[in-house]
Amino acid sequence: MAINDNILIKIRDMKDSLTPVEKLVAECILENTDDIPHLSIKNLAQLSKTSDASVLRFCKTLGYSGYRSFIVSISASLGSRDDEQKDQYTDIQPGDDLSIIISNISLNNMKSIEDTLSVINRNEVARAVKVLRSSSRIVFFGIGASGIVCKDGEQKFSRINKMCHAYTDGHSQLTAATLLGKGDVAIFVSNSGDTVEIIEALEVVKKNGATSIAITKYNKSELADKSDILLSISTPELTFRSGAMGSRIAMLTVIDILFAGVASAEYQNVKKYLTKTHNILASKHRK
Template identity: 90%
Template sequence: MAINDNILIKIRDMKDSMTPVEKLVADFILENTEEVPHLSIKSLAQMSKTSDASVLRFCKTLGYSGYRSFIVSISASLGSRDEETKDQYTDIQPGDDLSIIISNIARNNIKSIEDTLSVIDRDQVAKAVKVLRESDRIIFFGVGASGIVCKDAEQKFSRINKMCHSYTDSHSQLTAATLLGKGDVAFFVSNSGDTAEILETLEVAKKNGATSISITKYNKSELADKSDILLSISTPELTIRSGAMGSRIAMLTVIDMLFAGVASAEYQNVKKFLTKTHNILAGKHRK
């Protein structure tokens, strides 16, 4: 489990992709969190109108070996919940005062990063850094807001002399994926994990032997299931653009983690590239 693991966040994020029976258990837990640590598996099954076996399957879906370890995590999450309640996601309403908009946007972005720390797997981050360090080239794939994250990644990794490029439309993505091979990294960015263009490109990249890394929300999705390395983010479920803003901030944060991990591990080699790129841009600004 992650250092900042919060099982309540994981249940909230996973709920929409659960089976109907699992969703019954999830809804009961989220609505009765204070009671759950005191319930036996039989009591939780009865109160959620499911069965002992269903509750156990629910625990295993969330990565726990049994009910006891799941309940320990629930108790730990409740310990920090009082502090978190004052920082819940808040949607932007028409006619909101600008000062309220400023505060809510900042709070939502901060919470997206904090919640992402609860669901991201540190071992997967370490694997991603290793693969990126050893790669011949890195190709970033994303559409819409995710494409902006890909452009940011391309700019960062280019600065340390990594051969990389980003593609943000379906035709160029398929062309690029067709030319990938063993030793290359196909890096996918998709909040939903179900974007048709991305999934089609993933199939082509994998068929050609590239290692696949994906950033997507903590949920069951085809992208999450089929990627070699999975980097999960947590995002708010809000009704207007503030939700998309939060997911973008979480994705950019993961890119920063990977870039810093690669640059730190290879600092003796990459510092000359960082210095060169800094100096050329600084010189341009002085003109």
């Protein structure tokens, strides 16, 4: 489990990808959070109109060995919830005053980063940094808004002399995936984890023996299931574009973490590249 682990956030993000019976348990927990720590497995099964076995299966889906450890996590999440109530996600409404928009967008972005820290697995981050350090080349795959995140990754890793490139359309992604092999790392960025072009490229990458890293919503998805390394993000359930903004901020944060992890571990080697790139850009500004 991750540090700052918040099981309520995980249940919220995972809910829509669960089986119908597991979804009944999830919705029951989210609707009755204060009561859950006091319920036996049988009580929760009755309240959710499921069965003891279904509740236990739900706990295991969320990564718990049994009901007791699950309830302990629920209690811990409730303990920190009161301080977070004032910072809940808020959707943008037509005609909102600009000051409200400024406040809500800022709070949503901050909350998305905080919630991502609750679902991302630190061991997976360490594995990702390790394979990136030893990689022959790094390739980023993303469509639409996720492609913008990929371009940010390309810019960052290029600054420390890593051979890398971002591909943001389906055809070029398939071509790039075909040319990857052992020692190469492919980073797939997709909020849903089910983008057709991304899954097609992933299949080719895996067939060729390259290592795959997924940056995607904490959810059951094909990308999450099939990637070698999974870096989960948390995004708000909002109807307006502020939801997509939150996922982009969370993804950019993960890219920053990976870049900083690699640059820090190899600082003695990469500081000359950082200095060179900084100086050349600074000289352009002085002209």
